[in-house]
Amino acid sequence: MDKLNDLVAGTANPDFAQFNVGDRIRVHVRVIEGDKERIQPFEGDVIGFKGSGVNRSFTVRKISSGVGVERIFPMASPKVAKIELVKQGKIRRAKLYYLRNLSGKAARIKDKNVR
Amino acid sequence: MAGLIGKKIGMTSIYSPDGAVIPVTAIEAGPCKIVSIRNKNKDGYEALVVGFGEKKEKHLTKPLKGLFEKAKVAPAAMLKEFKNFDIAAYKVGDDLTVELFAEGDKVKVSAKSKGKGFQGVVKRHGFSGVGGQTHGQHNRERAPGSIGQSSWPSRVFKGTRMAGRHGYSQVTVSNLKVVKIIPEKNIILVKGAIPGAINSIVEINK
Numbered sequence: 525m526d527k528l529n530d531l532v533a534g535t536a537n538p539d540f541a542q543f544n545v546g547d548r549i550r551v552h553v554r555v556i557e558g559d560k561e562r563i564q565p566f567e568g569d570v571i572g573f574k575g576s577g578v579n580r581s582f583t584v585r586k587i588s589s590g591v592g593v594e595r596i597f598p599m600a601s602p603k604v605a606k607i608e609l610v611k612q613g614k615i616r617r618a619k620l621y622y623l624r625n626l627s628g629k630a631a632r633i634k635d636k637n638v639r
Numbered sequence: 640m641a642g643l644i645g646k647k648i649g650m651t652s653i654y655s656p657d658g659a660v661i662p663v664t665a666i667e668a669g670p671c672k673i674v675s676i677r678n679k680n681k682d683g684y685e686a687l688v689v690g691f692g693e694k695k696e697k698h699l700t701k702p703l704k705g706l707f708e709k710a711k712v713a714p715a716a717m718l719k720e721f722k723n724f725d726i727a728a729y730k731v732g733d734d735l736t737v738e739l740f741a742e743g744d745k746v747k748v749s750a751k752s753k754g755k756g757f758q759g760v761v762k763r764h765g766f767s768g769v770g771g772q773t774h775g776q777h778n779r780e781r782a783p784g785s786i787g788q789s790s791w792p793s794r795v796f797k798g799t800r801m802a803g804r805h806g807y808s809q810v811t812v813s814n815l816k817v818v819k820i821i822p823e824k825n826i827i828l829v830k831g832a833i834p835g836a837i838n839s840i841v842e843i844n845k
Contacts, residue, residue, distance in 0.1 A: 528649045531665055531826060556657065578652055603658035 545570050546613030546633050551597060552606040563605055566595055569633055571620035612636040641739035642721035642844040643668045644691035649837050663818050663828040668843055671735040672712045676726055686722045690715025717840050737820050737827045747813040747844045750835035755806035764800040810834035
């Protein structure tokens with residue numbers, strides 16, 4: 525198993541902004557259209573991590589024109605160009621799936637740095 | 640054409656440049672020493688006898704000891720013959736490494752599959768069992784059903800598929816694409832799954 529981990533260690537992305545569940549982040553996604561490549565940001569709250577090692581991924585949820593949108597990004601994906609930390613959240617769970625059942629004001633996450 | 644003996648390390652994922660995840664199996668293949676060469680005159684066919692792994696000398700039988708001494712090669716744990724080499728280009732004692740293969744090659748991988756123990760016909764032969772679970776049916780869900788006729792032939796034909804030992808048989812998967820080769824670690828990554836448990840010995844053929 526160690527041999528396997530050594531093998532893929534080099535393929536993981538260099539560390540972007542450190543973030544946790546509950547944080548609001550901006551993920552810069554590479555989008556390939558024809559032979560052109562551009563960067564598309566996706567900003568939302570991290571509602572959970574999943575997996576380990578090279579298969580580790582995280583889910584980002586945002587409300588886009590009234591509709592909840594979730595995107596799952598693998599940590600090591602070459603499609604993720606950059607991750608920016610927008611706001612740190614104060615949370616009590618590792619998975620924020622309960623946000624799916626909430627809307628409007630109830631679906632907000634408290635800011636960690638505001639007392 | 641080429642072949643190599645290796646050891647299954649396990650499965651992982653790697654990413655293609657466009658971001659797609661490729662499931663791969665890592666095989667630690669070679670370096671294998673050529674222990675002997677079979678030729679037309681003496682053996683009636685052409686093949687390379689290739690050794691892989693290490694074995695302590697005290698565990699060798701006398702015939703094997705003779706073989707390794709003659710070849711001046713360290714004792715190998717596993718010996719296999721490969722017929723798909725051009726034997727003129729090799730001599731006894733040569734090393735075979737993963738560099739025989741290139742990225743993008745299609746290879747065949749053979750190994751002993753995982754043993755499943757004594758299994759019924761549903762798992763072993765893909766039978767669908769007898770009938771449903773309703774209409775009063777109560778204990779035949781995974782049964783084989785009838786295994787033959789009546790007064791003729793008054794016996795069960797040979798080869799009739801029944802329950803028994805399942806798995807641990809030689810399985811070959813062909814057309815596996817070589818995704819990556821890491822020569823310094825003797826690792827070859829092939830796309831998809833291969834037979835056998837982790838650490839089992841596999842044979843790779845091109």
